[in-house]
Amino acid sequence: MKIKKDSLQTPKGTRDLIGRELLIWKRVTGICEEISSYYGFEEIRTPHFEHSELFSASLGETSDVVEKQMYSFRTRGGDSLVLRPEATVPIVRAYFEQGMQSLPQPVLLYENGSFFRHEAPQKGRYREFGQFDLEVLGEDLAVAEATVIRVFWLILKELGIEASLELNTMGDKECRPVWRKELTTYYRKHQEKLCKDCKRRFKENPIRLLDCKEQDCQAFKAKAPQMLEYVCDECKTHFKEVLEFMDALEIPYRLNQSLVRGFDYYTRTVFEFVADIKTVKEDGIEETKSLAVAAGGRYDNLGQVLAGKDLPGAGGGIGLDRVVSILSDGMDSEKFDQFVKAEKPKVFLIQLGIAAKRKTLGLMEDFRKAKIPLAQSLSKDSIRGQLRLAAKLGVAYSLIMGQKEALEGSVIIRDMDSGMQETLPISRAIERLRIKIK
Ligand SMILES: [Zn+2]
Ligand SMILES: [Zn+2]
CATH class of the missing domain: 3.30.930.10 (Bira Bifunctional Protein; Domain 2)
Incomplete structure (x- = not known):
């Protein structure tokens, strides 16, 4: 169905x-x-x-x-x-x-x-x-x-x-009853000229006549007895x-x-x-x-x-x-970023191949605990596609892990502005990035 x-x-x-x-x-x-x-x-x-x-x-x-x-x-x-x-x-x-x-x-x-x-x-x-x-x-x-x-x-x-x-x-x-009575007396004289809603309000609760937004009723409203006098x-x-x-x-x-x-x-x-x-x-x-x-x-x-x-x-x-x-x-x-205090990712994680993907699973959690905002792409994009995404997000550094790095237990840090790259052991990546992004 x-x-x-x-x-x-x-x-x-x-x-x-x-x-x-x-x-x-x-x-x-x-x-x-x-x-x-x-x-x-x-x-x-x-x-x-x-x-x-x-x-x-x-x-x-x-x-x-x-x-x-x-x-x-x-x-x-x-x-x-x-x-x-x-x-x-x-x-x-x-x-x-x-x-x-x-x-x-x-x-x-x-x-x-x-x-x-x-x-x-x-x-x-x-x-x-x-x-x-x-x-x-x-x-x-x-x-x-x-x-x-x-x-x-x-x-x-x-x-x-x-x-x-x-x-x-x-x-x-x-x-309030005194004022309400005055309002009733006043509006009774104009009852015929009021809008449909106001005709009903007049019977039910004349105070609500003052709530009317209809153009035709505004003149009556302006001259109505005012609470402050009563x-x-x-x-x-x-x-x-x-x-x-x-x-x-x-x-x-x-x-x-x-x-x-x-x-x-x-x-x-x-x-x-x-x-x-x-x-x-x-x-x-x-x-x-x-x-x-x-x-x-x-x-x-x-x-x-x-x-x-x-x-x-x-x-x-x-x-x-x-x-x-x-x-x-x-x-x-x-203004939006300022208002919601959006924390923009500072590092983009690029991974190529299954072995690298597996290795970086644990790495993400290490970054979370180190409180370094990290972005990544879950799609199977090429290195070129992932680098383009990193540039679009405006991150300062990318962290690249390919087949070779996954095998060696290393990772590449790429400075997105200068394009300079350095390779270092995974275990030292967080420490190095922490100094760089400060
Ligand atoms: Zn009172
Ligand atoms: Zn009205």
């Missing part, structure tokens, strides 16, 4: 990570882990699937993710599970399940992994997407979100990505403290009153790091868009929703697909 041609391709919105892109990816997550660990975050790995209810209860039944983007399935045993669409909820679940309340608070965690949403794929946005996530759990002071924002800021700076920080507050359970004194003081942290850390920011995050669990501070990203439209024309590369916020009610316990906290994630795509687009081969 032959499988269908389509089945030989990755499912829509997924891809194989290979070569250059994967090397950049690994370096990016390496930098994320290095900086986060330095600032006290410890790694956590949660499962790729969780109980469906966990997300429907916490993200909000009417959020886009729960409504139409979750990959849900029933197991043979009848459990209703979903591929995790985000990181915060599983981490808060783990906090309670693993008894982290008994640890010194706050608990700082990072998670690096894949998440899944059924969205329209485009460049830098996939249905299986990579995210590096930070959470500060058990801290109600502004230092929690300030720490998360700061570490993201440092990571983006280290990566050389120019991104600007946007901040807003969404209030809490005291003051926040209670506690929320105002908290937000002021966040901004004071930003000033103290010298992190520039912009207040964006229409910045709202799509999940119900957010309270008070929400933030986004926005960068200019080149995208290709459907008609093939390139355009530059301002898109979020990292985002997050505070979620003081999430502990109550999930476990009936208070757990103030803040967190967020860096979108790895987008970050890697930005870096990859702006990197020539020299």
